[in-house]
Amino acid sequence: MQKQWFADSKDALLTLGIAPRGPETNSIEIARKEWAFAREHHLPITTHMGTSSERVKQRQGVQALAKFGLLGPDVVLVHATNNSPEDLKLLPRPRHR
Amino acid sequence: MSLSPYTELRTGFGITPVGSFLRAGVPVSLSVDTTILCGNADMFAIMKAMSNIENGLQKSEFGISSQRVLEMATIDGARALGLADHIGSLTPGKRADLILVRTTDVNMLPFTIATNMIVQAAQPSNIEAVIVDGRFLKRDGKLTTIDMAQLARDTADTIERARKEASKEGAGKGINELFTR
Numbered sequence: 001m002q003k004q005w006f007a008d009s010k011d012a013l014l015t016l017g018i019a020p021r022g023p024e025t026n027s028i029e030i031a032r033k034e035w036a037f038a039r040e041h042h043l044p045i046t047t048h049m050g051t052s053s054e055r056v057k058q059r060q061g062v063q064a065l066a067k068f069g070l071l072g073p074d075v076v077l078v079h080a081t082n083n084s085p086e087d088l089k090l091l092p093r094p095r096h097r
Numbered sequence: 098m099s100l101s102p103y104t105e106l107r108t109g110f111g112i113t114p115v116g117s118f119l120r121a122g123v124p125v126s127l128s129v130d131t132t133i134l135c136g137n138a139d140m141f142a143i144m145k146a147m148s149n150i151e152n153g154l155q156k157s158e159f160g161i162s163s164q165r166v167l168e169m170a171t172i173d174g175a176r177a178l179g180l181a182d183h184i185g186s187l188t189p190g191k192r193a194d195l196i197l198v199r200t201t202d203v204n205m206l207p208f209t210i211a212t213n214m215i216v217q218a219a220q221p222s223n224i225e226a227v228i229v230d231g232r233f234l235k236r237d238g239k240l241t242t243i244d245m246a247q248l249a250r251d252t253a254d255t256i257e258r259a260r261k262e263a264s265k266e267g268a269g270k271g272i273n274e275l276f277t278r
Contacts, residue, residue, distance in 0.1 A: 073179065078099045079110055082110070088123055091121075
């Protein structure tokens, strides 16, 4: 897919990324495999988190991502409306600012 | 972090707590999400919603500045994607990505502080031109690469086809299992 649809350069207007369902929708085991694939292929990752407080309580998705090293500058979390202050503390802070 | 306030409100995720992310030092960018949920791809509306939600949550007219919101919509989005060396600000050496906003339309009068006008007053109909990587995609208020009449026909065909597929017997079977997994 990368070769067929996306130029192999940051100068391209479209670049490939991956949007797995993430540990609040899927199991953390599946998420770990998806993250590993994305990182092996240098693809940025985005996933939806914290969309309901029940789901956050059940799954503790941010804590699971932190525990397995699945957060970082290549990962964008979307929404996070219901994540806790403790979750926020686990998110990496960028160095350049 | 990327926040899509219209999806978060529309679907009942909650009121976007943008200030709590910013105060915690979490980098925040803004996103449209899918237009099926949020209705349209209006970044002006998203900026205004973000600004007004934060002021409302803080119970302060000056909870967040227009400058900060504009940064979230531009350079912080580029940083989130790891593309800030190439895009996200008007800087020599970066790509020529810019929009020209008319300041003479009725909703932009009287034109005062540019940043405040962009975040609080501007709307898509004020856009005179869009330039992506030096190429005009909109000029004199008209899209240069898209035939709107053809696009309208194509989307009508697509939704008609989707409706037919969905009305077939057995269509959508298993969808509940998919979404409750």
